[in-house]
Amino acid sequence: MNSSEDSAEAIRMLRESAAAIVPPGGDLGRVRALRFKEPGYDPAMWRRMAALGWFALRLPEAQGGAGLGVAALAALAEELGRGLVPEPLVAGAILPAALIAAADEPGRAAALLPALLSGARTHAFAWQEAAASLDIARADTIAEARPGGGARLAGRKLFVPQAAGVDAFLVTAREAEGISLWLVPREAAGVALATETMIDGGNTGTLALDGVVLGAEARILAPARAPALLARTLDEAVIATAAALLGLMDRAFAITLDYLRTRTQFGKPIGSFQALQHRAADLLVQIELGRAAIGQAARLADDPAIPAPARAAAASQAKARASDAALLVTRQAVQMHGAIGYTDEHDIGLFLRRAMVLSARYGNAALHRRRHAALAPAIDTEE
Amino acid sequence: MSGAAAFGHDPTDYNAMPEAAFRQVVRRFLAENYPPALRHPQKRLHFRDSRPWYMILARKGWLAPGWPREHGGLGLSAGRQIALIEEYERHGCARSNDMGIVMIGPLLIRYGTPEQRARFLPAILSGEHIWCQGYSEPDAGSDLAALRTHAMREGDHYIVNGQKIWTTLGNDANWMFCLVRTDRQAKKQDGISFLLIDMTAPGVRVRPIVNLDMHDEFCEVFFDNVRVPAANLVGEPNKGWAMAKALLGFERIFLGSPKQSAYALERLGLLAERMGLAEDAAFQDRYAQLRLDLADLRALYERFAEQLRQGQELGPEVSMLKIWQSELFQRITETMLEIGGENAALAGPMEGDRDLNISGLFINARPTSIYGGTNEIQRTILAKNVLKLPG
Numbered sequence: 133m134n135s136s137e138d139s140a141e142a143i144r145m146l147r148e149s150a151a152a153i154v155p156p157g158g159d160l161g162r163v164r165a166l167r168f169k170e171p172g173y174d175p176a177m178w179r180r181m182a183a184l185g186w187f188a189l190r191l192p193e194a195q196g197g198a199g200l201g202v203a204a205l206a207a208l209a210e211e212l213g214r215g216l217v218p219e220p221l222v223a224g225a226i227l228p229a230a231l232i233a234a235a236d237e238p239g240r241a242a243a244l245l246p247a248l249l250s251g252a253r254t255h256a257f258a259w260q261e262a263a264a265s266l267d268i269a270r271a272d273t274i275a276e277a278r279p280g281g282g283a284r285l286a287g288r289k290l291f292v293p294q295a296a297g298v299d300a301f302l303v304t305a306r307e308a309e310g311i312s313l314w315l316v317p318r319e320a321a322g323v324a325l326a327t328e329t330m331i332d333g334g335n336t337g338t339l340a341l342d343g344v345v346l347g348a349e350a351r352i353l354a355p356a357r358a359p360a361l362l363a364r365t366l367d368e369a370v371i372a373t374a375a376a377l378l379g380l381m382d383r384a385f386a387i388t389l390d391y392l393r394t395r396t397q398f399g400k401p402i403g404s405f406q407a408l409q410h411r412a413a414d415l416l417v418q419i420e421l422g423r424a425a426i427g428q429a430a431r432l433a434d435d436p437a438i439p440a441p442a443r444a445a446a447a448s449q450a451k452a453r454a455s456d457a458a459l460l461v462t463r464q465a466v467q468m469h470g471a472i473g474y475t476d477e478h479d480i481g482l483f484l485r486r487a488m489v490l491s492a493r494y495g496n497a498a499l500h501r502r503r504h505a506a507l508a509p510a511i512d513t514e515e
Numbered sequence: 516m517s518g519a520a521a522f523g524h525d526p527t528d529y530n531a532m533p534e535a536a537f538r539q540v541v542r543r544f545l546a547e548n549y550p551p552a553l554r555h556p557q558k559r560l561h562f563r564d565s566r567p568w569y570m571i572l573a574r575k576g577w578l579a580p581g582w583p584r585e586h587g588g589l590g591l592s593a594g595r596q597i598a599l600i601e602e603y604e605r606h607g608c609a610r611s612n613d614m615g616i617v618m619i620g621p622l623l624i625r626y627g628t629p630e631q632r633a634r635f636l637p638a639i640l641s642g643e644h645i646w647c648q649g650y651s652e653p654d655a656g657s658d659l660a661a662l663r664t665h666a667m668r669e670g671d672h673y674i675v676n677g678q679k680i681w682t683t684l685g686n687d688a689n690w691m692f693c694l695v696r697t698d699r700q701a702k703k704q705d706g707i708s709f710l711l712i713d714m715t716a717p718g719v720r721v722r723p724i725v726n727l728d729m730h731d732e733f734c735e736v737f738f739d740n741v742r743v744p745a746a747n748l749v750g751e752p753n754k755g756w757a758m759a760k761a762l763l764g765f766e767r768i769f770l771g772s773p774k775q776s777a778y779a780l781e782r783l784g785l786l787a788e789r790m791g792l793a794e795d796a797a798f799q800d801r802y803a804q805l806r807l808d809l810a811d812l813r814a815l816y817e818r819f820a821e822q823l824r825q826g827q828e829l830g831p832e833v834s835m836l837k838i839w840q841s842e843l844f845q846r847i848t849e850t851m852l853e854i855g856g857e858n859a860a861l862a863g864p865m866e867g868d869r870d871l872n873i874s875g876l877f878i879n880a881r882p883t884s885i886y887g888g889t890n891e892i893q894r895t896i897l898a899k900n901v902l903k904l905p906g
């Protein structure tokens with residue numbers, strides 16, 4: 133976008149188109165119906181999101197994208213988070229699209245993007261090898277060079293979100309010069325995917341690569357460009373996930389405020405009891421801290437003048453607050469609902485479950501606080 | 516009596532034995548008899564699953580440790596009862612459907628007629644009657660005295676209409692002890708009676724409710740012109756409230772038991788090892804804090820247990836035990852989320868460790884600050900009845 137006014141307008145329109153799919157305060161029946169069975173989301177909805185151009189949101193216009201920034205991505209993620217949308221927009225489309233679009237060979241991007249952007253083929257970024265880690269360099273998966281340019285991949289990747297529906301994985305692997313990124317089709321020989329159910333009814337995948345033979349064209353990023361690009365893209369996913377948590381906690385809070393106004397005990401709305409009023413006020417503070425931190429992280433991410441450590445630190449700040457606040461808000465939302473909050477029939481529990489999943493994804497609060505502390509010296513010397 | 520053969524008697528006077536010796540007896544009994552598959556269940560068991568344990572206790576004559584001898588109990592002192600519970604908890608014994616033993620049995624012994632005792636107590640001891648607690652209603656939770664389920668006297672019956680909710684294991688029970696309104700004119704607490712309802716009677720309908728742990732552990736119970744013999748009224752009509760309150764003392768100390776927190780803390784230690792954090796300074800600091808939180812809980816619990824041993828009734832102070840235990844349990848599971856990373860969001864146990872179900876513990880910790888009187892209500896009790904603050 134050329135001006136911030138255009139950008140504000142684009143974000144408004146984006147929120148509107150999201151509201152068409154996720155009506156504010158809308159029924160969560162669709163979300164419920166998709167839980168606890170694979171792929172954990174609705175492929176028709178997935179294609180509809182693709183048709184809205186969302187998968188190409190962050191791509192430059194030259195690559196058929198909307199050329200929008202992280203602030204726009206965060207706005208969209210927030211709206212989808214509000215509706216507990218199970219389709220993995222960030223993990224399954226935005227992240228892989230950014231990585232493929234940045235391929236070392238522009239021809240590869242041109243060849244692979246159409247199927248991704250149309251929703252025909254779902255991709256996932258498979259980088260993680262340990263729980264509670266955000267360190268891309270921590271990869272034991274090996275890409276052993278083969279004569280003629282390809283490689284044999286061997287290793288194990290963990291916690292691939294909504295993996296049950298994935299057609300191709302973007303896998304980080306170690307080679308002599310460092311970390312590179314490879315495109316691994318799910319049906320390739322030597323690939324085994326095991327999925328497990330998550331507490332929100334979605335799934336997570338463990339990807340085992342047992343001597344998967346790939347041609348040279350499968351290498352999307354060589355070690356020269358991979359680490360910086362991967363880290364930056366992952367940070368965008370961190371911010372987008374923080375924004376999804378913001379939407380989620382915002383709506384869980386609204387549902388709870390409604391309940392405080394309508395549920396009566398002792399002849400009064402329970403929201404008239406000061407203990408609950410003060411609790412609600414505290415939650416409001418947390419939500420607004422989260423909103424402010426996320427807005428700041430998105431602004432810094434969109435500003436090319438900002439050095440990488442400051443950008444990363446702001447992303448961590450946002451995710452740390454959003455993860456903690458979303459868990460706090462949803463826990464207290466259940467508490468303030470009383471026993472009905474502890475049922476699966478009431479929607480409020482859906483928010484707690486999703487908060488558990490998203491607060492852990494791409495690093496939980498504790499991890500991001502540590503990461504922020506580790507980045508702080510680099511930022512301080514720049515100031 | 517038909518049920519008499521189904522339960523045993525243990526003539527040993529455990530009160531006369533030193534406590535350490537008694538604990539030895541219990542430990543040996545558990546080691547030899549407790550079904551290993553039922554140790555540390557991750558969910559509250561249904562009767563179909565916990566029944567073997569219930570019947571083992573029944574045959575041993577240990578089902579009702581607190582009841583007097585003449586009613587088929589063990590006649591244990593409060594102190595011995597606490598020791599017994601501690602040994603069960605240490606072994607990871609499942610809580611069976613104990614509402615008959617812990618709640619309605621003692622109430623009938625205290626307030627019931629000889630006929631009621633003769634009819635209901637043996638049936639509890641034989642496992643024939645499984646009880647549930649019907650207090651809460653959709654519009655009467657914290658404000659229990661607002662309950663509306665109505666029982667109208669008609670000849671020698673009451674006709675019951677209305678609805679109960681959150682009835683724990685109501686789907687296992689064939690009897691419910693119930694608070695009902697018998698006088699709609701009287702002010703709130705005054706028109707409430709205590710009624711025993713046969714859940715197999717025509718007009719009773721039970722709908723299980725799935726909880727956040729995806730377990731059908733509580734129920735809605737509907738009454739549509741259910742005929743209940745007037746002989747099933749306990750105590751005087753319209754005097755049920757005071758009796759129900761009298762039951763709460765033991766329940767409150769039970770809810771303050773350190774067992775949930777102790778179990779969770781042990782899981783936390785295990786998780787830290789799995790995550791390679793056992794030597795991490797920040798984790799050790801947090802762990803030390805939680806461990807002392809638990810040690811202090813034990814000390815406080817011991818203080819209340821001692822009051823029971825001395826034969827004293829527990830006052831409103833016991834609310835502090837429930838607050839601290841439930842919130843400590845919750846803090847421990849929150850710390851598990853913090854160190855478990857993505858493992859904490861799995862619906863089941865962690866890979867390679869059947870007993871490390873982080874999300875399950877976290878979810879199960881949620882209702883401890885809701886049931887048995889919410890923690891907000893417990894704080895109000897402390898502020899009003901202990902601190903005597905104005906209001």
Ligand SMILES: Cc1cc2nc3c(=O)[nH]c(=O)nc-3n(C[C@H](O)[C@H](O)[C@H](O)COP(=O)(O)OP(=O)(O)OC[C@H]3O[C@@H](n4cnc5c(N)ncnc54)[C@H](O)[C@@H]3O)c2cc1C
Binds near residue numbers: 681
């Ligand atoms: C797992 C579970 C098992 C249960 N088993 C049984 C059972 O077997 N039998 C049975 O009869 N009941 C049972 N209950 C019900 C339990 O007793 C009630 O949930 C409890 O009394 C709270 O009532 P409520 O759920 O209607 O919440 P509400 O009373 O509606 O409370 C909603 C929120 O408002 C707060 N609140 C209410 N009044 C005040 C106030 N004056 N000041 C400040 N805050 C206030 C509460 O603390 C809570 O956070 C069970 C509940 C649970 C969760």
